[in-house]
Amino acid sequence: MVRLVLMFAAIIIEYVYGFPLIPLSVKDGCALVSEEVNLNRMEGEAVILSFGAFESVLKAHNIASPTAKYLITKENGTEDAAYQGGGRVQQHNKQLWFLPAQAADSGEYICTYRNETYCVTGSIKLQVYESNSVDMQKLSHPATAIVGEYLRLSCPSLDDFNVTGRMIQWHKDSSLNVPQRGRAAPFSQERGRLIIPAVRRSHAGVYTCQVRVLINDKQYKVNRILMLTVEGLDPVTTTTTTTTTTTSVPGLSMTYNPGLISSRRYSTIHTPVIQPPVIVSPVNGAIFESVHGSGLDLSCTVLTECQMADSTVVTWLVNDQSVESSYLDGRAVQGGRRVTRVSEGCHIELRLVVIAMTEEDVETELKCVTENQGGRQEVVTQLHLEDSTFTWLVVAVVAVSCFLTVVSVFLYILLKPKRKNKMDYFLARQNSTF
Template identity: 65%
Template sequence: MVHLVLLSLFIIESVNGMSLLTTPPMKDGCHMVSPEVNILRVEEEAIILSFPIFDRALEVRNIDPLTAKYLITKDDRTEGGAYHGEGRVQQRDNQLWFLPAQAADSGKYICTYRNETYCVTGSIYLHVYESSSVDVEQLSYPIYVIVGEYLRKSCPSLGDFNHTDRLIEWHKGSSPAPPQAGSFLQERGRLVIPAVSRSHAGVYTCRLRALINEQQYKVSRTIVLNVEGVDPVTSTTSTTVSDLSVTSDPGLISSSSTVHTPVIQPAIIVFPREGEHFESLHGSDRELSCKVLTGCQTVDYTEVTWLVNNQSVESSYLDGRALQGGRRVTSVSEGCQIEVRLVVIAITEEDEKTELRCVAQNQGGRQEVVVRLQLEDSTFTWLVVAAVAVSCFLFMVSVFLYVLFKPKGNKKKDYFLARQNSSF
């Protein structure tokens, strides 16, 4: 009986996508959700703080983030010092805008939702660097590519700004000068390098002029491009080298040797298949796996990665809800197999329209496979829940009726003890 009840709770928990047995920790009467990812930016630029993990916590509890009333404060301020919709620092619904930011804005910010019966709070840490003490390594978004790869990179983390791609400009290093011919291209606000070489490695900065309240503000992001592999030597597949010697015998034929350049086999994606759909329940988690077959001698030069709507996971809207795991290499009969996993947390209807792309590439070529998530029809699951609940109810009724109408059996005769020669 106990096992049936626990099974029912487990199924209902899976359907709802949230735990029925645990609750977030509490502080000052408020449930505390997990902290947001830290934000590192530069002063004199526009910054928008948002709270996606906090918004997700409200959504799971059927609180519409669009209608919820928020209070955003700095950790060293009181509620009486809350921000408003005007001034240099403004609260706009569930976001905090810095127009522009200053180094003194660094600190921890608290976002709180409270009504008559429920309170939830989340936090995010913002570090604003002074222009003279910018740490490029901490501010940058690292990108790893291999020699010969076709690179097409969007300016990361601009989703909160209203902008057009033509307003974005890319520069290499600290120089604002336009790129030299052949170094890289700019296409609709994206950094494009048709064939990456070792010389392309370095720091790239994308700059945007954001128009807010009819005033322009600076916004910039920095990526560090790390290039792996060796630039190919310009040569044909086979080269004949003649060793001409001056000899006394004019009839002697000069010797020659042929040097063969090894042919690199392209990586082949063996799983998943193109166009495949992966079903998941609303609010549940889903783990996807990309398996690539390649030669064991080219494993170190074969890159396997997941893209979300043709963007890196960290630059997509799934940042914070999706995590790309490390690569695992195993030896198989055909060569070596590389496996890279992608975990998507708390799947919603919006994710059904998302294009998940596994990309495998090395010097031998490039292959892509596009898959999509699909919400599973919950009708069958609810039928299972109902069946378990009905089974539990019928079992309890059966036990009750059995105890109530249990046959008594033959009663034993009653006996009385009496002294001998006594009268009853």
């Protein structure tokens, strides 16, 4: 019965919105959602489990309800062992909070949605390491940069916490327990991001972003580890030493200044540094909105040196995939690369045209990425659907106004009173004499 209902819902949504839904397998009367991304965390920190893929499936199949009941249990647990109340582990709607997490919390957690019609279930695996046996590699998030790149590092996986930029502190090559303050001093912070204006190979290493969050009027710590790898070679500075000595000529008597007998000159040759390309627009975090079914025309503009324009790569990525490899293939096309000369250098413009927006495109992450020998930069944007209520309201008002105007003109013509026929008159010629 559940399989039949889900198939029927998929057929309706495919007919209405024009895109197919991936069928879900069914086990024990519940539709199964693919596993979430595994989480690796350290004990003593606040941890929040969110079921992102689970929520996306419910939304895509249009079966989520504000009054739905969500139940989160640990593997091999029972529904009676739900995490309710104000204990160390608490369920809040579709999230599970560990305040704080312990090594014993490691395991697989099941989230189940159930109502009179549907039953959907998803799972996520959590691994909590003890502080004295933690492997930095398992906890780290990889990051890659190129020498010369203007780099902005964001503290990852903080979406579930109410965090502002002022709450984030960065440290380099520090341990998890005792961060070494001041090691990241050569760098700057901007709204919680670590800024490295020009990456060098010495910047490679382990970075820790430390956050203090307030939950239920109590402070908890949250740490995230980034492993930065730097590719490329630093610009080379070459020092050339030239030695000049005096030559003795027989039969010639000269007086020498001892300080001038041997002189040494130094000259420094600097290899020209290629400036990395800079994305002028769009800005990082921009949101592009369009109504359902309408098209969207995006443009990425990059500033670079004119002599590097031909070798500068500019491309669009959809959820970290090429447009051709993403789900937008067939509905989105990138092209129309254009190079124009400006006072600062050259602008490279690359367009991305989305033919028709659908519900599937909500929260889609678009990246404009540019790279050349000088470095690499990327900007992240998102797609949103506009609320079409106001648009339809305006259309309805205009349509009603036009209809009432036509009806008024018709009624005026129909009910216009007819004038009586006037008598014919003609002027008689008057004679001025009698």
